Amino acid sequence: MSSLPLPETRQSHPKLKEDLDMELLPQTDPQVTIVVVPRERFSYTQESLESIYAHTNIPFKLVYVDGNSPAKVRRYLEQKAQEKNFQIVRTDYYLYPNQARNLGLAQVKTKYLVFIDNDVVVSPGWLNPLVQCAEETGAAVVGPLMCQEKPLHEIIHFAGGESHIWLDKTGDQARRRLREKMYSQGQQVAQLRDQLQRQETELAEFHCVMVRSEIFKQIGFLDEAILNTKEHLDFCMSVRQSGGTVYFEPASIVTYVIEPPQWTDLHYYMLRWSDAWTLSSLHRLRDKWGLAEDGYFQAKYKKLGWRRHMSIIVPLNRRITFGLSSRLFNPILVPLDKRLNRYLTDRHAKIQSQRMQEQTTTQQHDSQTTALSQG
Incomplete structure (x- = not known):
């Protein structure tokens, strides 16, 4: 693992430290804000959002970042926001993923937040194990057992992984190289479920990840210069370089649904x-x-x-x-x-x-x- 210093990060939101220095909400209030952001399409919005309200059994706040969704989706979100009393942050232009996450992050005042894409379906009780893991380990980042495709919650997409820089001294000049690996992709949950355990890892994915809000005081907002890929590597390496830990918690299961765009x-x-x-x-x-x-x-x-x-x-x-x-x-x-x-x-x-x-x-x-x- 790399012990090299954390690179300078672009600070696109100067009010970050001021916002996060505000006193966190007391324990009687929700300790988690769920920040939903667009991933690659809008056509799975309803199924994803309704799974969150159906399967989350602890108090939470919700911020929905709507980056220029189609009119039908926009109307649906307005209706659900009135019904469920959640906040919509809307733009009339399409957003880069980290741009969307930062818009949501700026609204967070709770101890924890969850970044979740708008094509993810959660399973019953999914949020509790993430909070419990963070409370018991002090983790800055906790990722669930991430599944892919349908049937829901059966095919593993990600069960922890590696993301670090290593020094390759082969040849005349040492080179800094990136190591990235995702564990157990494509395997069946039923076959590995008994073997999967909570453990510290190097990588969590932005499909769904819970973060301790205080970590952003140290690393700043997410880097918006990383427009569409590998932003989770940059984030997790930044967290770990700042002294935070990343954990994998298989007791929480969610699935991102792969379907062609409409x-x-x-x-x-x-x-x-x-x-x-x-x-x-x-x-x-x-x-x-x-x-x-x-x-x-x-x-x-x-x-x-x-x-x-x-x-x-x-x-x-x-x-x-x-x-x-x-x-x-x-x-x-x-x-x-x-x-x-x-x-x-x-x-x-x-x-x-x-x-x-x-x-x-x-x-x-x-x-x-x-x-x-x-x-």
Whole structure:
């Protein structure tokens, strides 16, 4: 494991320490805030949210970050927010994952928070073991037994893992390299359930993870320069470098549901897994931690766009060929996907740039107005 110093992190929210220094809510109030964020689509919103309310049996607060969801989903969330009395943080533009999490984090005043994606279904009593683990171990981060696909809670996606930097002294010059490994992926819960035990680990995933709020005083807000991939590695390494611990708690089981995006999901899905966002994220991770651009990164570069290919191009090929081929029209569809992806990414970047300029102008105007009024 690396004992190297924690790299400098961009502080995009200067009010963080001030906000988290506020006195935490007393024990009679909820000690956990659940922060729901968009992952890659919006079409599983209802199933995910209703599972949280059906299967969480301790008090909690909920903040729902809605990054430009379709009108039908938006109306549903408004209705449920009135019914369940939770807070919606809404934007009229699509969000990077850490951007969405930071918007939710800024609203948290409880001892713990849970980041959970909007395509995750929880199992009965899922939250209790996470809190109990943190209370008994002092863990800064606790991850559940993460499952994938349907049937729910049967196929393991993640049961703890490794994420650290090691020094490769092979050759003339030592290189800092990244070690990433996910345990037990693809195996059946029923076969491993008796073997899985609570233990300290190096990695938890943002599909669903509980965090001790105080840790953000030390590491700052999540790094928004990591746009769409490997942000959980950066987070867990930062936590551990600051002296916090990460635990795996198999008594808590949740599942993230893998389904193709629906028509209203496509724009966000293509942005979420865009080549540009992925490249930018990998480069940020590499540069931030001083990593060698070795086979780990080269393998990631070669697989750019694989999610779009599997979720959009392959089904479209089969539909066009009436199920006969998943590759026949690749010479047409693959370049088309690349061009459309570049267009959507460039357009989003321009909109974000304009929004930031408008915010800066507004802030400068407000500062000038305040100065004049005080003068």
